[in-house]
Structures are given as structure tokens and as C-alpha cells.
Amino acid sequence: MHIAVDNARAVLSFRYTGPMNAPKTARERARAELTAEILAAARRQLRESGTAQLSLRSVARELGMASSAVYRYFASRDDLLTALIVQAYTEIGEAAEGADDPGAAPEERWLAVWRAARAWSLGNRHEYALIFGTPVPGYVAPHITVEVAGIMPLTLARIAAAAKRDGNLTPPAGPVCPPEAITPEMLVLLEDEAFTPDETARLILAWNRLVGIIGYELHGHLANVTADDALFFDHTARTEGAQLGLAFR
Amino acid sequence: MHIAVDNARAVLSFRYTGPMNAPKTARERARAELTAEILAAARRQLRESGTAQLSLRSVARELGMASSAVYRYFASRDDLLTALIVQAYTEIGEAAEGADDPGAAPEERWLAVWRAARAWSLGNRHEYALIFGTPVPGYVAPHITVEVAGIMPLTLARIAAAAKRDGNLTPPAGPVCPPEAITPEMLVLLEDEAFTPDETARLILAWNRLVGIIGYELHGHLANVTADDALFFDHTARTEGAQLGLAFR
DNA sequence: CAAACTCGAGAGCAGTGCTCTCTGTTGAGA
DNA sequence: TCTCAACAGAGAGCACTGCTCTCGAGTTTG
Numbered sequence: 001m002h003i004a005v006d007n008a009r010a011v012l013s014f015r016y017t018g019p020m021n022a023p024k025t026a027r028e029r030a031r032a033e034l035t036a037e038i039l040a041a042a043r044r045q046l047r048e049s050g051t052a053q054l055s056l057r058s059v060a061r062e063l064g065m066a067s068s069a070v071y072r073y074f075a076s077r078d079d080l081l082t083a084l085i086v087q088a089y090t091e092i093g094e095a096a097e098g099a100d101d102p103g104a105a106p107e108e109r110w111l112a113v114w115r116a117a118r119a120w121s122l123g124n125r126h127e128y129a130l131i132f133g134t135p136v137p138g139y140v141a142p143h144i145t146v147e148v149a150g151i152m153p154l155t156l157a158r159i160a161a162a163a164k165r166d167g168n169l170t171p172p173a174g175p176v177c178p179p180e181a182i183t184p185e186m187l188v189l190l191e192d193e194a195f196t197p198d199e200t201a202r203l204i205l206a207w208n209r210l211v212g213i214i215g216y217e218l219h220g221h222l223a224n225v226t227a228d229d230a231l232f233f234d235h236t237a238r239t240e241g242a243q244l245g246l247a248f249r
Numbered sequence: 250m251h252i253a254v255d256n257a258r259a260v261l262s263f264r265y266t267g268p269m270n271a272p273k274t275a276r277e278r279a280r281a282e283l284t285a286e287i288l289a290a291a292r293r294q295l296r297e298s299g300t301a302q303l304s305l306r307s308v309a310r311e312l313g314m315a316s317s318a319v320y321r322y323f324a325s326r327d328d329l330l331t332a333l334i335v336q337a338y339t340e341i342g343e344a345a346e347g348a349d350d351p352g353a354a355p356e357e358r359w360l361a362v363w364r365a366a367r368a369w370s371l372g373n374r375h376e377y378a379l380i381f382g383t384p385v386p387g388y389v390a391p392h393i394t395v396e397v398a399g400i401m402p403l404t405l406a407r408i409a410a411a412a413k414r415d416g417n418l419t420p421p422a423g424p425v426c427p428p429e430a431i432t433p434e435m436l437v438l439l440e441d442e443a444f445t446p447d448e449t450a451r452l453i454l455a456w457n458r459l460v461g462i463i464g465y466e467l468h469g470h471l472a473n474v475t476a477d478d479a480l481f482f483d484h485t486a487r488t489e490g491a492q493l494g495l496a497f498r
Numbered sequence: 499c500a501a502a503c504t505c506g507a508g509a510g511c512a513g514t515g516c517t518c519t520c521t522g523t524t525g526a527g528a
Numbered sequence: 529t530c531t532c533a534a535c536a537g538a539g540a541g542c543a544c545t546g547c548t549c550t551c552g553a554g555t556t557t558g
Contacts, residue, residue, distance in 0.1 A: 027504070027555060055545060066507045068548080077546065133382050172421065175487040175497060181480040183473060204474055205462075205485065212461030213454075224432060225453055231430040236454065238424040243492070248424060276524060276535075283536095304514060315538045317517080326515065 007035060007074065007083045035073045037063060042080055043087070050126045056080065081130070085145050088127040093151025095120040100155055106163035107241065107248050113155055114210055114237035121214045128218060132211050153207040154189065160203060161193035163246055169199070171245035177201035202244045209240045256284060256323065256332045284322045286312060291329055292336070299375045305329065330379070334394050337376040342400025344369040349404055355412035356490065356497050362404055363459060363486035370463045377467060381460050402456040403438065409452060410442040412495055418448070420494035426450035451493045458489045 041059045056077055060067040074080040099116030100109050121128040131149070163169040179197040186200050195203065213236050216222050217229055226232040238248045290311045294303050305326055309316040323329040348365030349358050370377040380398070412418040428446040435449050444452065462485050465471050466478055475481040487497045 025556070031504090056547090057545065067546085068508075069506045071547075072505060172423070174421070174491050175484055177484045177488075178480055181475055181477045181484060183476045186474050201481070201484065204471075205458075205488070208461050208465050208470075209454075209458065212457050212464070215461070216457050221457075222453075225435050226430055227432045228430045231427055232450065235424055235426045235430060235450065239426075239454070239492075242423050243488075274525065280536090305516090306514065316515085317539075318537045320516075321536060 007039075007079065031073070038070060038073055039080075039083055039087070042084060046084060046126050046130070047124070051081075051130060054080075082142055082145065084127070085130055086148055088124065088131045089145060089148040090151065091124070091127070092117060092120045092131070093148060093155070096152045096155040100159065102158075102162070106159050106166075106168060107246050109159045109162075110156075110241045110246055111234065111237050113159065114233070117152060117210055118214055118217075118233055121218060125218050128214065132215060153203075156207055156210070157189045157193075157195075157203055160195070160199070160244060160246075161190055164193070164195075164199075168247055169245040170247070171198065171202060172243065174243075199245070206240045206244050209236065256288075256328065280322070287319060287322055288329075288332055288336070291333060295333060295375050295379070296373070300330075300379055303329075331391055331394065333376070334379055335397055337373065337380045338394060338397040339400065340373070340376070341366060341369045341380070342397060342404070345401045345404040349408065351407075351411070355408050355415075355417060356495050358408045358411075359405075359490045359495055360483065360486050362408065363482070366401060366459055367463055367466075367482055370467060374467050377463065381464060402452075405456055405459070406438045406442075406444075406452055409444070409448070409493060409495075410439055413442070413444075413448075417496055418494040419496070420447065420451060421491065423492075448494070455489045455493050458485065 038059060041062045042054060045054050045058060045062070054077075056070050056074070057067045059080075060070045063070075074083070095116045096113045099112045101112065102109070104112070160169060177198045177200075182197040182200050187197065188194055189200070189203070213233065217226075217233070222229060222232070242248050287308060290308045291303060294307060294311070303326075305319050305323070306316040308329075309319045312319075323332070344365045345362045348361045350361065351358070353361070409418060426447045426449075431446040431449050436446065437443055438449070438452070462482065466475075466482070471478060471481070491497050
């Protein structure tokens with residue numbers, strides 16, 4: 001637990017604004033470096049062979065060290081997985097954030113963020129599976145992962161908030177989500193913005209769609225269904241944006 | 250491969266209409282029985298501990314036989330997994346089919362099928378993960394699984410077809426899926442019914458939503474988001490049905 | 499400088515999938 | 529009816545996994 005959170009913070013170092021204890025002694029520096037090296041090797045093996053093939057022993061072999069030594073840095077395989085999960089959540093979140101130009105029109109921002117999420121997922125399918133696939137049995141996500149998991153959906157929410165602020169968020173008629181289906185805390189997703197239960201529901205559904213449609217493409221459920229995956233994806237992005245109340249076209 | 254298909258057919262025996270070679274000799278009967286017993290034990294362990302914990306050896310232990318003996322019935326762990334996958338696809342498909350009353354109104358049928366799929370998934374979360382979660386690395390789904398995977402979505406398509414036949418399928422305005430994004434073969438999902446590319450896309454999206462929203466509920470992504478999961482699910486079902494063109498309310 | 503802490507290595511345990519060989523049994527053709 | 533091939537089970541064994549423990553060597557700190 002102790003090591004896990006430390007490692008997660010190391011991964012998040014560029015985001016983490018809390019008390020940063022910079023490595024001072026040579027040993028501390030070496031430790032930080034080796035931790036990063038182990039994580040990098042694990043990531044490499046994840047990219048090549050997927051989650052199930054990822055083993056602490058093979059990581060240790062790749063780095064030329066005894067498997068038992070790796071346990072000095074990651075207390076368990078789950079710990080290593082947690083670090084990779086945090087890394088993946090952060091990357092897709094920052095890909096989304098990075099593609100979002102707050103000065104652009106909401107519809108353009110929406111499409112750009114969706115495309116960025118898809119692009120990252122296509123280039124990192126094992127990492128996508130790690131965060132949006134079946135949870136690893138017995139693995140309980142530490143709280144730190146919950147935080148970074150929100151970066152991507154919050155980017156979507158921010159766009160909706162901007163549109164709403166300008167009076168450009170007008171959801172189409174249709175079944176309205178009953179207010180009591182949404183928890184009150186969720187109505188304030190962003191600090192200064194408030195959404196109605198219906199808007200919140202539509203946001204959740206949009207996020208769910210983004211994750212789901214990428215998953216379908218990645219897992220082959222769309223094989224023999226779509227002729228042009230990118231085109232179908234763009235259509236889905238617009239449909240979902242329109243469903244939320246953005247004004248496409 | 251040989252054993253795998255045989256086992257899959259055994260699972261599908263109640264559906265399979267091809268050449269049925271009924272077991273004649275005592276040995277053949279014993280083989281069929283033991284195969285079923287192994288599968289049942291595997292299913293039990295899957296329900297209790299999930300995919301990763303499922304091992305041929307523990308199944309063998311539970312049945313009091315040597316692990317090597319199990320290999321006479323399932324050529325590999327993947328083979329056993331395939332049988333479980335076929336079983337799960339079939340079950341959720343038949344749950345959907347069973348909940349569908351062709352005599353009822355399309356909107357009622359739609360909601361009933363969605364609820365049935367959710368109910369099955371909530372009661373069989375590990376099985377759900379097996380078929381809609383991350384594909385097992387290295388595991389390539391044999392063709393037999395593709396067939397049974399279609400039962401559930403085809404049930405949805407059948408409802409849409411019925412509504413269309415009666416002139417009650419009127420999709421709302423919104424971004425229309427460009428025809429070239431959908432493969433031509435998909436335009437005829439059912440034997441005698443033809444859908445437009447846009448209708449096909451909406452069907453695919455509805456199926457994707459059904460799977461996706463159940464996954465979110467199962468994997469805890471909706472925790473702290475929805476206050477009433479069943480209510481939110483019903484809302485989603487209606488929204489997606491309306492998006493397809495069904496007339497709710 | 500000595501004590502406390504840290505780190506790497508190696509052995510070892512219990513588990514896994516899977517293969518191979520060895521028996522006994524069953525079933526079908528001569 | 530007898531024979532022989534196919535089949536079924538058991539056990540040993542291989543290579544792998546996650547993880548623990550101990551035992552020295554090196555580093556940091558009081």
C-alpha cells in the first residue's frame with residue numbers, strides 16, 4: 001500500500017502538486033531511476049504481449065536482476081499493474097486535454113477530444129484493455145486510480161459546461177432521466193458549473209459511449225459491421241454530442 | 250480444434266440442429282457425461298472466483314481426477330474457456346429471446362429484452378466479463394462463438410424490424426450515419442428484413458449501449474454516479490430505443 | 499565509527515498449463 | 529470368440545508463475 005501510492009505518485013510526478021520530496025541521496029536517486037526502469041520494461045512487455053503475459057519475473061530478466069529484487073520496488077504484481085493503470089489513465093486523459101482547445105467552438109472541441117481518445121486507444125490497445133476492460137480479479141483499484149480516471153470524462157464535461165455557459169447546450173426532446181436516478185453529488189462535476197440531472201445523465205452516457213465504441217472497435221465487435229471505422233466513429237461522436245445538446249452542423 | 254468444436258456443439262445441443270450423433274456405447278455416454286461434469290465444475294469455479302482463478306487443475310481436483318485426465322476432454326484451458334464462452338453467449342441470448350413477446354408492442358418488447366439482458370448480467374457477472382470484457386490474450390474466438398454471439402443483438406434487430414414493418418420506426422432528426430461507413434452485408438441483418446445504413450448504425454449503437462451500460466454498472470464505473478441503477482438503466486433503454494426510432498410514451 | 503537501514507541474489511514453496519509414458523479397460527472387426 | 533487398436537486414467541516431470549525468506553554486501557545516519 002505504501003509503496004503502491006509512492007509509485008503512483010512517481011508516475012504522476014508531472015501532475016502531482018503535493019509535497020514533493022526530491023530525491024537527495026545517491027541511493028534515493030538510484031531507487032527512483034530503477035523504479036522508472038522497471039515500470040518502463042513492464043510497459044514494454046505489456047505493449048508486446050498484453051496483461052496476462054506480463055510477469056514480474058520476465059521484467060526482472062529483461063533488466064538482468066533477480067526477480068526477488070523487483071519486490072523491493074513493487075510489492076506485488078498488482079502494485080505494478082496499478083502503476084501501469086495510473087499511467088494509462090493519465091495518458092488518455094492528457095491526450096484528451098491536449099486535444100482540447102478552449103478557444104474553439106464546443107462542437108470542434110468535442111470531436112477533437114473524441115478523436116484523441118480513439119487515437120490513443122488504437123495506439124495503446126493493451127493499455128486500454130487494462131483500464132476499460134475486465135477488472136483484474138481480486139484487484140481493487142486504489143483511490144489514486146479513481147482520481148486520474150476522471151481526467152478524460154471531466155474534459156468532456158468542461159466542453160459541455162462551456163457550451164451551456166454560452167447558451168448553446170440544448171438537448172433534444174426525448175426520455176428525460178428522472179432526477180432521483182442521479183446522485184446529488186454528481187450534479188456538480190466541475191467546480192463552478194452545475195448540471196441538471198438530465199444533463200449529467202447525458203454526460204455519463206456520452207462518456208460511456210466513447211469508451212464503449214472504442215472497445216467495440218478494439219475487440220473486433222465491429223469487424224464485418226463497419227466499412228470505415230474512422231467515419232463511423234466520427235458519426236458516433238456527433239450523434240452523442242447532439243444527444244448531449246451540442247449543435248452540430 | 251476438433252475437441253473444441255465438439256464441446257461447443259455439446260453445449261449448444263438444445264440449439265444445434267445439424268447431424269446429431271447420439272451416444273450409443275457406454276463409453277460414449279460416459280464421455281458425454283464427464284464432459285458435462287467438467288464444464289459444470291468449471292462454471293462453478295468461474296462463478297466463484299472469476300476467469301483468472303479458473304484452472305484445469307483445480308477443476309480436476311474438484312472432480313477427484315488427475316489433471317492430465319481432464320486433457321482427454323478439453324485439449325487446453327482455452328478450449329474450456331471457449332465452451333464457457335459459448336455457454337454464456339447462448340444464455341444471455343436466450344434470456345433476451347425468452348423475454349421477448351412477439352405479440353407485444355415494440356416499445357414493451359424493447360424494454361423487456363434490455364431488462365432481461367441486465368438481469369442475466371447482474372446474476373452472471375463473471376460470465377459477462379468473459380464475453381464482453383477484455384478478450385483473453387492470445388485467445389482467438391473460434392467461429393462457433395461468433396454464431397451464438399449474435400443471438401442477443403438479433404433479438405433487438407427483430408424488434409426494430411417489427412416496428413418498421415408497422416411503420417412505427419421513425420428515428421429522430423440528428424446526424425445521419427453516412428452509408429459508406431457500414432458494410433453492405435450488414436444491411437440485411439435478418440433474412441427478410443432490410444435496414445438502411447442509418448438504421449443499421451442505430452441498431453449497432455443500441456447494442457453497444459446495452460453492453461456498455463451494463464458493463465459500467467458491473468465494473469463500478471457508475472458507483473457514486475447513479476442513485477438508482479435500475480431506474481437509470483430503464484431510462485437508458487428508452488433513450489436508446491427512441492434514438493433508434495421506437496415511439497416511447 | 500558503529501548501528502541501522504537498504505538492496506541484490508539465491509534458494510525454496512506452492513501453484514499453473516501442458517506433455518509424456520505407463521497401465522488397465524472398452525469396443526469392434528476377423 | 530478372440531485380438532488388437534483405440535481410449536481413459538494416473539503419475540511423473542518440465543518450464544513457468546507469484547511470492548517469501550535468508551544471507552551477505554553496501555550505504556546512510558546518529
